[in-house]
Amino acid sequence: MAKKGARTKAAEEKRKCILEAAREVFSDNGLEGASLRAVASHAGYTPAALYFHFDSKEDLYAEVLAQSLKKLATCVQESLDGKTNAEDRLFTAAMAFFDFYRRNPRDLDLGFYLFRGGMKPKGLGKDRDFALNSALEKALTPISEEAQKLGVNKDRANLLMVDCFAHATGLLLLLHTGRIRMFNASAVEQMECYINDKIELLKIR
Amino acid sequence: MAKKGARTKAAEEKRKCILEAAREVFSDNGLEGASLRAVASHAGYTPAALYFHFDSKEDLYAEVLAQSLKKLATCVQESLDGKTNAEDRLFTAAMAFFDFYRRNPRDLDLGFYLFRGGMKPKGLGKDRDFALNSALEKALTPISEEAQKLGVNKDRANLLMVDCFAHATGLLLLLHTGRIRMFNASAVEQMECYINDKIELLKIR
Amino acid sequence: MAKKGARTKAAEEKRKCILEAAREVFSDNGLEGASLRAVASHAGYTPAALYFHFDSKEDLYAEVLAQSLKKLATCVQESLDGKTNAEDRLFTAAMAFFDFYRRNPRDLDLGFYLFRGGMKPKGLGKDRDFALNSALEKALTPISEEAQKLGVNKDRANLLMVDCFAHATGLLLLLHTGRIRMFNASAVEQMECYINDKIELLKIR
Amino acid sequence: MAKKGARTKAAEEKRKCILEAAREVFSDNGLEGASLRAVASHAGYTPAALYFHFDSKEDLYAEVLAQSLKKLATCVQESLDGKTNAEDRLFTAAMAFFDFYRRNPRDLDLGFYLFRGGMKPKGLGKDRDFALNSALEKALTPISEEAQKLGVNKDRANLLMVDCFAHATGLLLLLHTGRIRMFNASAVEQMECYINDKIELLKIR
DNA sequence: TATGAATGAGTATTCATTCAT
DNA sequence: TATGAATGAATACTCATTCAT
Numbered sequence: 001m002a003k004k005g006a007r008t009k010a011a012e013e014k015r016k017c018i019l020e021a022a023r024e025v026f027s028d029n030g031l032e033g034a035s036l037r038a039v040a041s042h043a044g045y046t047p048a049a050l051y052f053h054f055d056s057k058e059d060l061y062a063e064v065l066a067q068s069l070k071k072l073a074t075c076v077q078e079s080l081d082g083k084t085n086a087e088d089r090l091f092t093a094a095m096a097f098f099d100f101y102r103r104n105p106r107d108l109d110l111g112f113y114l115f116r117g118g119m120k121p122k123g124l125g126k127d128r129d130f131a132l133n134s135a136l137e138k139a140l141t142p143i144s145e146e147a148q149k150l151g152v153n154k155d156r157a158n159l160l161m162v163d164c165f166a167h168a169t170g171l172l173l174l175l176h177t178g179r180i181r182m183f184n185a186s187a188v189e190q191m192e193c194y195i196n197d198k199i200e201l202l203k204i205r
Numbered sequence: 206m207a208k209k210g211a212r213t214k215a216a217e218e219k220r221k222c223i224l225e226a227a228r229e230v231f232s233d234n235g236l237e238g239a240s241l242r243a244v245a246s247h248a249g250y251t252p253a254a255l256y257f258h259f260d261s262k263e264d265l266y267a268e269v270l271a272q273s274l275k276k277l278a279t280c281v282q283e284s285l286d287g288k289t290n291a292e293d294r295l296f297t298a299a300m301a302f303f304d305f306y307r308r309n310p311r312d313l314d315l316g317f318y319l320f321r322g323g324m325k326p327k328g329l330g331k332d333r334d335f336a337l338n339s340a341l342e343k344a345l346t347p348i349s350e351e352a353q354k355l356g357v358n359k360d361r362a363n364l365l366m367v368d369c370f371a372h373a374t375g376l377l378l379l380l381h382t383g384r385i386r387m388f389n390a391s392a393v394e395q396m397e398c399y400i401n402d403k404i405e406l407l408k409i410r
Numbered sequence: 411m412a413k414k415g416a417r418t419k420a421a422e423e424k425r426k427c428i429l430e431a432a433r434e435v436f437s438d439n440g441l442e443g444a445s446l447r448a449v450a451s452h453a454g455y456t457p458a459a460l461y462f463h464f465d466s467k468e469d470l471y472a473e474v475l476a477q478s479l480k481k482l483a484t485c486v487q488e489s490l491d492g493k494t495n496a497e498d499r500l501f502t503a504a505m506a507f508f509d510f511y512r513r514n515p516r517d518l519d520l521g522f523y524l525f526r527g528g529m530k531p532k533g534l535g536k537d538r539d540f541a542l543n544s545a546l547e548k549a550l551t552p553i554s555e556e557a558q559k560l561g562v563n564k565d566r567a568n569l570l571m572v573d574c575f576a577h578a579t580g581l582l583l584l585l586h587t588g589r590i591r592m593f594n595a596s597a598v599e600q601m602e603c604y605i606n607d608k609i610e611l612l613k614i615r
Numbered sequence: 616m617a618k619k620g621a622r623t624k625a626a627e628e629k630r631k632c633i634l635e636a637a638r639e640v641f642s643d644n645g646l647e648g649a650s651l652r653a654v655a656s657h658a659g660y661t662p663a664a665l666y667f668h669f670d671s672k673e674d675l676y677a678e679v680l681a682q683s684l685k686k687l688a689t690c691v692q693e694s695l696d697g698k699t700n701a702e703d704r705l706f707t708a709a710m711a712f713f714d715f716y717r718r719n720p721r722d723l724d725l726g727f728y729l730f731r732g733g734m735k736p737k738g739l740g741k742d743r744d745f746a747l748n749s750a751l752e753k754a755l756t757p758i759s760e761e762a763q764k765l766g767v768n769k770d771r772a773n774l775l776m777v778d779c780f781a782h783a784t785g786l787l788l789l790l791h792t793g794r795i796r797m798f799n800a801s802a803v804e805q806m807e808c809y810i811n812d813k814i815e816l817l818k819i820r
Numbered sequence: 821t822a823t824g825a826a827t828g829a830g831t832a833t834t835c836a837t838t839c840a841t
Numbered sequence: 842t843a844t845g846a847a848t849g850a851a852t853a854c855t856c857a858t859t860c861a862t
Binding site: 033155162163166168169174182184185190194201 | 238360363367374375395402
């Protein structure tokens with residue numbers, strides 16, 4: 001009902017304004033803690049008005065998340081600009097992924113809700129789920145691609161990508177919850193170390 | 206924590222029954238998403254009845270979580286029974302941690318809610334938070350201890366433990382959300398591989 | 411106080427309707443004893459609907475009380491219209507105060523809840539408390555003013571006003587609880603008698 | 616069910632203990648704010664235990680109130696000990712009534728709930744209501760009696776008693792809610808003044 | 821006599837959502 | 842496009858009371 005295909009420029013502006021408000025509110029209160037009312041008043045609207053632009057709270061959430069993932073992919077891509085050495089590019093891509101979430105903890109939260117069933121009642125719908133997954137994959141593929149350039153076959157390159165994803169995610173979790181300090185460790189250093197070890201092992205084998 | 210010291214056997218049974226119901230509901234919906242009503246009706250009780258056994262929703266949640274962490278620590282400890290070789294023990298402890306959450310996804314969910322800010326607004330109170338953190342640490346320390354037996358200094362052993370924790374966590378996240386299949390990967394194999402690589406690197410250096 | 415400045419006429423009507431319902435329910439049960447549900451259903455609304463017109467139960471109560479006091483003050487003022495003799499005006503003002511509450515027992519109940527500690531724990535907030543007190547004082551001051559015109563100094567005039575307030579209140583309490591009948595007395599006559607005695611004493615001294 | 620007529624001495628003790636607890640709790644939290652649970656735990660009992668001694672919360676309240684009124688009557692009686700002059704006795708009795716409630720504000724609250732319909736749902740029942748009213752009257756009658764000794768006929772003596780009751784009540788209300796300070800007045804002085812005026816007028820006529 | 825356990829009705833308030841205007 | 846008004850279901854938690862033991 002909301003998205004009729006052809007949207008006027010003005011409407012697009014308003015959408016963006018609402019999305020921005022949503023991002024902030026979600027960031028401040030977490031996802032479950034945020035209310036449509038809060039988003040609306042943050043954006044200078046009545047709650048009812050949002051329903052012209054988004055079908056539901058979940059719809060709104062999904063778009064916020066999509067934007068986040070797009071920004072992530074862009075971030076990773078841009079980090080590679082001007083870099084040609086494959087080893088360097090692998091390292092850079094993985095760290096860009098890691099750094100994006102390190103610097104934007106709320107985007108991490110956003111992502112977690114995608115992974116977990118956070119939004120059970122109706123779910124986000126298959127189409128949307130697929131689109132979001134693709135966006136995430138797109139942000140990660142450079143890692144796999146560079147590994148292949150280094151002579152690793154496609155399957156193993158994929159596994160390496162998954163490993164990087166997993167390690168980054170785990171460290172970020174520890175970082176954003178203060179646990180890493182408890183252990184006297186530095187998330188960045190450990191991430192760097194992890195990738196370097198991986199690359200070293202790649203060369204040995 | 207909730208009630209008197211001497212509890213009858215029957216009462217203990219009922220408590221357990223409620224805790225079990227709570228475990229299911231909390232792990233499905235998280236602390237904020239879960240309602241006392243749901244827990245109560247799941248356990249076959251009236252909401253008001255729960256207050257006889259637990260002081261509040263958070264009290265109930267904390268106890269569920271504490272039990273889960275205790276089970277985890279026990280699991281890790283038992284996995285080491287009869288093993289004497291340090292390398293073997295390190296591997297076993299890390300995999301026991303990983304396997305516990307692999308086989309008990311609900312407990313992983315439970316744990317995530319502790320880590321993530323989901324409950325921030327009020328938190329569980331410092332005492333409880335500290336106790337829960339200690340319980341978690343207790344489950345992980347064997348990893349550090351065995352690394353030290355292998356000649357690694359205490360600080361680096363600690364980092365290694367953190368790394369294992371992070372990697373396991375990341376993989377479990379991928380596993381329980383079906384993402385790992387998307388990538389054609391096996392969580393168990395990748396965890397095993399990760400630890401073995403770590404051990405190998407330990408020996409090289 | 412609850413909502414925006416510009417209110418439509420229809421909205422104003424509904425507000426009044428709710429306030430009227432609240433008046434009845436509050437005066438029957440007091441602030442603590444009355445439930446929003448009761449007010450709502452009395453007004454033909456859902457509880458949630460009230461929150462569109464008033465911020466909270468206490469907000470609603472305060473507004474009901476404020477209206478009542480305003481009506482009281484108006485009543486006293488109007489009773490003096492066209493009267494010029496100070497003695498007459500003093501008598502009239504005091505009796506107008508008394509008669510207002512005699513004829514509107516619900517308003518008396520409302521007022522009692524303000525006076526009594528019934529609501530202490532949270533109170534209505536200082537601003538509101540002050541406003542309500544002022545409204546009450548405004549209704550009583552004519553008594554003091556007329557006494558001063560009769561040559562009484564300001565302090566003594568004030569005390570006289572307080573005395574009238576106290577006596578009226580006491581008699582009204584006896585009246586509305588049926589106790590006065592028990593004693594074979596007439597509240598009106600005793601109030602009249604009391605003021606006349608006061609005036610007489612004023613002249614003697 | 617509770618009061619079987621013949622009560623053991625031990626039971627009587629316990630009753631007293633509970634009543635005392637109830638008095639305190641009612642005093643601290645007001646009547647509506649006080650819960651049976653609070654009374655029970657204050658008395659070192661379980662809520663359920665109270666039901667062996669009292670039929671209901673209202674029953675408990677009624678007994679607390681009855682005790683209060685008995686104490687009031689005693690207070691008034693004792694104030695007259697050794698006094699023989701009728702004028703003196705009238706003044707003393709009225710002031711004793713006033714002073715009792717001045718010094719025990721919570722007993723005043725207790726009393727108000729009797730007058731107002733505070734306890735609507737079931738009421739206190741006719742018998743009890745009558746008994747409580749009698750107790751109150753008993754505390755006031757000395758005023759009427761002494762007036763008669765001064766030559767006033769019974770009816771007028773009664774009215775005088777009612778007037779004293781009303782005036783005292785009104786002043787106490789102002790006193791206990793801090794209003795009297797607002798007016799720069801002293802409740803005691805105004806009460807004394809009121810009775811003296813009354814006596815003076817008695818003599819003039 | 822007393823308790824532990826349980827209940828059902830009750831509390832104010834918030835929420836996402838809808839709909840007439 | 843946007844709003845004010847309204848709703849019904851939900852929230853955690855408290856209460857007086859009951860009853861088997």
